[in-house]
Amino acid sequence: MSVNKPFVKKYENKVIAIIGVIAITFGAPFIFQEYSCVFSRQTIFGILGSLSTTLIMWFGVKSIVIFLWRKFPWETNPVKHLILEVLSILFYTALVGSIFFIVNEIYPIESFEEDMRLSIFFTLMITFFITSIYEGYFFFMNWKESRILSEKLAKENIQSQYETLKSQINPHFLFNNLNTLSALIEENPKLAVDYVQKTADYYRSILNLKDKEVITLGEELDLINTFFNLQHNRYGDNLKLIVDIDSSFYSTYVAPLSLQMLLENAIKHNIISKDKPLTVKVSVSDGCIIVTNNLQRRDMEQLSNGFGLKNITDRYSYLSSRKVEISENDSYFTVSIPILTM
Numbered sequence: 001m002s003v004n005k006p007f008v009k010k011y012e013n014k015v016i017a018i019i020g021v022i023a024i025t026f027g028a029p030f031i032f033q034e035y036s037c038v039f040s041r042q043t044i045f046g047i048l049g050s051l052s053t054t055l056i057m058w059f060g061v062k063s064i065v066i067f068l069w070r071k072f073p074w075e076t077n078p079v080k081h082l083i084l085e086v087l088s089i090l091f092y093t094a095l096v097g098s099i100f101f102i103v104n105e106i107y108p109i110e111s112f113e114e115d116m117r118l119s120i121f122f123t124l125m126i127t128f129f130i131t132s133i134y135e136g137y138f139f140f141m142n143w144k145e146s147r148i149l150s151e152k153l154a155k156e157n158i159q160s161q162y163e164t165l166k167s168q169i170n171p172h173f174l175f176n177n178l179n180t181l182s183a184l185i186e187e188n189p190k191l192a193v194d195y196v197q198k199t200a201d202y203y204r205s206i207l208n209l210k211d212k213e214v215i216t217l218g219e220e221l222d223l224i225n226t227f228f229n230l231q232h233n234r235y236g237d238n239l240k241l242i243v244d245i246d247s248s249f250y251s252t253y254v255a256p257l258s259l260q261m262l263l264e265n266a267i268k269h270n271i272i273s274k275d276k277p278l279t280v281k282v283s284v285s286d287g288c289i290i291v292t293n294n295l296q297r298r299d300m301e302q303l304s305n306g307f308g309l310k311n312i313t314d315r316y317s318y319l320s321s322r323k324v325e326i327s328e329n330d331s332y333f334t335v336s337i338p339i340l341t342m
Helices: 010-031 041-071 078-106 116-168 171-187 189-208 217-238 258-269 307-319
Strands: 239-244 278-285 288-294 325-328 332-338
Touching: 041 078, 041 116, 116 307, 171 189, 171 217, 189 217, 217 239, 217 258, 217 278, 258 278, 258 288, 258 307, 258 332, 307 332
Parallel strands: 239 278
Antiparallel strands: 278 288, 288 332, 325 332
């Protein structure tokens, strides 16, 4: 999951910055024992020097941390993020220290060399303090956003299962199943028993997915094969399913019912007849599962709430940084969904 927007809101940034800058600005002169007199020249210069150093270090380190979280998110490559962060902050700290050395050469400051060791130590402590604040806040907000998205995904999964069951266990679907079963009982009782078993297997498979966020591609292919076999009893050779996927991909992951929904949509929205057979092909290309069907829309297409494609798109926006791609031309309708690896 990539970071697409800042986690820290503007007002939260301001509160953190104001509290941190004030604490360090007035704390540094105290550590350097420059509060000999509240209104002395030494105290005023100590506070001004501390303020300038704190502002330079605070906003510099903050910019580095935010840049690295956006370009190199911790969750995608923690080692690279950590190395770049340490090197960048050390370089920035050394650069700021060098500037102060140069300024002191031009405008010598009393006891500069005497306090340099403590100054370097304190600068590094400021850097560590600032980095810890922003890294900690980013981790907290990242966890918070992940929790919200996880709850959203769970809701999407529940809705997906409900809609799928609702679309299948309806009078029209049961009517077609019963008609097919009735014909099979007269013509081929053995095949009728097999048909009932496949129908039961199909519903059992859906119910077994109710608590899962992802399933293996192999499990999803078993599901769509069962669904296809049920539909094939109705449409015969006018409906074809071609699965061109190497078995090495079967252990990868997909969102539950994603391929089943795409197959169901293809059957629902296209003409299927002897003159116009429907072919649905499932394949793999460039790390994505490609589902394509020849396009032959029904003259009076069934009303659709657009739930299927939207549900798949929403779930994959949480599961992967890659988007679901939908394309259409005069001949084909294609949906590309990312392969998930855990």
